[in-house]
Amino acid sequence: MINSIRGFNDILPPETSIWQQVEKEARGIFAAYGFSEIRVPIVEKTGLFSRSIGETTDIVEKEMYTFADRHGESITLRPEGTAPVVRAYIEHKIYGNDPVAKFYYLGPMFRYERPQKGRFRQFHQIGAEVFGIDDPAVDAETLEMLVSLFQRLGLEGVSLQINSLGCKECRPLYKEKLLNFLQDKKSQLCQDCQRRYEINPLRTLDCKSPGCVEITSHAPSILDAVCGGCKNHFEKVKEYLALSHVNFSLNPKMVRGLDYYIRTTFEITALGLGSQNAVAAGGRYDGLVKDLGGPDVPGFGFAIGMERLAMLLQDNGQWRVDSGQSPVFIVILGDKAEASAFGLIKNLRQNGVRLERDYGNKSIKAQMKRADKLGAKFVLILGDNELASNSVAIKNMESGEQEKVSLDRVGEKLKTLIGVSL
Ligand code: ATP
Ligand code: MG
Numbered sequence: 001m002i003n004s005i006r007g008f009n010d011i012l013p014p015e016t017s018i019w020q021q022v023e024k025e026a027r028g029i030f031a032a033y034g035f036s037e038i039r040v041p042i043v044e045k046t047g048l049f050s051r052s053i054g055e056t057t058d059i060v061e062k063e064m065y066t067f068a069d070r071h072g073e074s075i076t077l078r079p080e081g082t083a084p085v086v087r088a089y090i091e092h093k094i095y096g097n098d099p100v101a102k103f104y105y106l107g108p109m110f111r112y113e114r115p116q117k118g119r120f121r122q123f124h125q126i127g128a129e130v131f132g133i134d135d136p137a138v139d140a141e142t143l144e145m146l147v148s149l150f151q152r153l154g155l156e157g158v159s160l161q162i163n164s165l166g167c168k169e170c171r172p173l174y175k176e177k178l179l180n181f182l183q184d185k186k187s188q189l190c191q192d193c194q195r196r197y198e199i200n201p202l203r204t205l206d207c208k209s210p211g212c213v214e215i216t217s218h219a220p221s222i223l224d225a226v227c228g229g230c231k232n233h234f235e236k237v238k239e240y241l242a243l244s245h246v247n248f249s250l251n252p253k254m255v256r257g258l259d260y261y262i263r264t265t266f267e268i269t270a271l272g273l274g275s276q277n278a279v280a281a282g283g284r285y286d287g288l289v290k291d292l293g294g295p296d297v298p299g300f301g302f303a304i305g306m307e308r309l310a311m312l313l314q315d316n317g318q319w320r321v322d323s324g325q326s327p328v329f330i331v332i333l334g335d336k337a338e339a340s341a342f343g344l345i346k347n348l349r350q351n352g353v354r355l356e357r358d359y360g361n362k363s364i365k366a367q368m369k370r371a372d373k374l375g376a377k378f379v380l381i382l383g384d385n386e387l388a389s390n391s392v393a394i395k396n397m398e399s400g401e402q403e404k405v406s407l408d409r410v411g412e413k414l415k416t417l418i419g420v421s422l
Contacts, residue, residue: 005121006115006121007113007115007120007121007122008120008121008122009120009122009307015310015314018310018313018314019306019310021153022126022153022306022309022310022313023106023126025149025152025153026104026106026126026149026304027104029145029148029149029152030104030128030145033102033141033142033145034102035102035103035104035128036102036103036104037103037104037105037106038085038088038103038104038105039105039107040078040081040084040085040087040088040105041078041084042077042078042107042108042110043075043076043077043078044075044076044078044083044084044087045073045074045075045076046064046066046074046075046076047074048076048083048084048087048292049064049076049078049079049080049083051291051292052082052083052086052258052259052260052288052291052292053079053080053083053258053259053260054200054258054259054260056199056200056259057200057257057258057259058257059079059080059111059257059258062112063079063111063112063113064076064077064079064110064111064112065077065079065110065111065112065121077110078109078110079109079110079111080109080125080258080303081105081107081109081125081127081303082127082129082258082260082285082288082299082301082303083292085103085105085127085129085301086129086288086289086292086294086299087292089101089103089131089289089294089297090289090292090293090294094131095131095132095289095294095295095297098132099131099132099295099297100130100131100132100133101130101131101132102128102129102130102131103128103129103131104126104127104128104129105125105126105127105128106124106125106126106127106306107124107125108122108123108124109122109123109124109125110122111123116276117273117274117276118273118274118276118277118305118307118308118311119276120307123305123306123307124305124306124307125303125304125305125306126303126304126306127282127301127302127303127304128142128145128146128301128302129299129300129301130142130299130300130301131289131297131298131299132297132298132299133298133300134284134286134298136233136234136236136237136240136264137236137240138300139233139237139240139263139264139284139300140236140237140240140241140243140244140246141240141244142300142301142302143160143162143241143246143248143266143302144241144244144246146268146280146302146304147160147246147268149304150268150279150280153309153313154313154316155270155309155312155313155316156316157270157271157272158268158269158270158279159247159248159249159268159269159270160246160247160248160249160266160267160268161248161249161250161251161254161266161267161268161269162237162238162241162248162249162250162251162254162264162265162266163222163223163250163251163252163253163254163255163264163265163266164222164223164226164230164231164233164234164263164264164265165202165222165255165256165261165262165263165265165283166222166225166226166227166230166262166263167226167227167229167230167262167263167286168262168287169227170225170226170227170230171202171222171226171262173225174202174220174222174225174226175201175202177220177225178201178202178204178205178219178220179197179201181218181219181220182197182201182204182215182219185215188211188215189204189207189211189212189215190207190209190211190212192207192209193207193209193212200259202222202255203255203257204216205219205222205253205254205255206253206254206255208275216253217253219253221252222252223250223252230263233263233264234263234264237264248266251267254266254267256281256283260285260287260288260291261283261284261285262283262284262285262286262287263283263284263286264283264284264300265281265282265283265284266281266282266283266302267280267281268280268281270308270312272311272312272315273308273311273312276308278305278308279304279305279308279309279312280302280303280304280305280309281302281303282300282301282302282303283300283301283302284298284299284300285298285299285300285301286298286299326354326375326376326377326418327354327355327356327374327375327376328348328353328354328355328356328376328377328378328379328380328414328418329355329356329357329367329370329371329374329376329378329379329380330344330345330355330356330357330379330380330381330382330392331358331364331367331368331371331379331380331381331382331383332357332358332361332367332382332383333364333381333382333383333384334361334383334384335361336384336387337382337383337384337386337387338361340382340387341357341382344382344392344407344410345357347411348410348411348414351411353411353414353418356370356371356374356376358370364381371397372397376397377396377397377398377418378394378395378396378397378414378417378418379394379395379397380392380393380394380395380410381393381394381395381402386404389404389406390406390407391404391405391406391407392404392405392407392410393405394410394413394414394417396417
């Protein structure tokens with residue numbers, strides 16, 4: 001047989017019901033905050049990602065699924081959602097009548113990483129982007145929305161860490177400071193960080209290897225180095241978060257793996273995920289719209305890792321996997337009953353009753369066994385006797401009680417029994 005590709009997963013029921021509930025909750029809360037759904041393609045021109053995420057980032061250097069199409073054009077399976085949404089914002093001149101726009105998206109992303117717990121090659125994100133407002137209130141409000149979503153889902157043990165990465169003016173100065181600090185320690189850094197030292201020194205700050213963690217713990221803090229404008233912005237973000245009762249902590253060593261972030265950046269981490277503990281991340285990206293050929297419109301966004309979120313919810317005892325309303329089963333006895341069952345079944349299903357049946361004229365015993373297996377609490381029995389009196393028998397599987405109900409009252413009766421709205 002042919003198996004799936006390494007790092008590409010099937011998501012099966014009943015787990016899919018968790019995904020549906022997360023998506024439903026997310027759509028609901030995003031709508032309340034004024035976001036509309038945008039659906040962008042899964043494949044884009046490679047340059048879109050290398051230009052926005054950055055040539056020297058891990059994603060662009062080694063994680064992208066990049067192919068030549070049949071005409072030799074280089075295309076890439078999207079590793080993240082912000083760049084495609086920004087492209088769409090520019091391409092459709094959405095800024096034309098109003099630069100302020102709020103979008104959310106959900107769907108698969110692709111990164112060629114080593115598959116492990118919480119890390120896959122196809123994974124899913126729910127993300128949101130706000131264009132057109134550089135006010136720190138947007139940073140705080142968007143974080144408030146994200147944290148409220150997690151709260152509504154009953155997620156526990158999550159913490160929000162924020163940082164400021166400065167801007168195009170002050171970050172280069174901090175980079176110099178950091179390089180000065182690291183200069184005489186370079187040989188003690190891990191192999192990766194020795195390379196990062198040359199091409200992207202800020203990345204050494206969030207290296208997980210113990211040696212680098214120790215060395216960079218004494219590094220100058222970016223929060224002491226950012227310019228007045230960035231400092232002011234960050235102070236406001238913190239103030240507004242406090243006003244919205246969103247808890248956070250500062251992590252001046254948090255550096256995102258995408259070059260387009262400036263000023264506010266954040267991560268939400270959760271206990272119980274092991275070393276892949278980030279469940280959502282994002283930040284501000286003023287300048288990206290312009291860099292990709294649009295007007296100078298600021299932006300702020302985040303992305304949630306769905307697999308990690310689903311894993312947390314599944315591990316969380318409070319979360320019930322909802323396999324749907326327990327079915328009503330209909331036992332059909334004989335050809336005549338079968339013929340009249342079609343109309344009845346259609347009618348009940350169209351009225352929202354989850355109705356299951358068996359096929360092939362099986363014995364009553366076999367059909368009852370199937371009803372049991374499916375967890376039916378009520379079984380309708382339709383045979384010659386019932387047909388003669390234009391009725392069905394309804395059996396309560398828990399109590400064993402059985403009663404006759406006329407065909408035109410079955411819907412009504414089931415309504416009182418299982419509580420569906422007919
Ligand atoms: P990490 O540090 O875990 O590699 P990241 O910084 O690369 O994450 P982002 O690009 O910010 O992640 O993506 C946002 C979220 O998407 C992450 O917090 C995580 O929950 C999820 N995510 C990222 N990469 C993967 C992956 N390969 N498999 C599953 N989820 C992922
Ligand atoms: Mg990563």
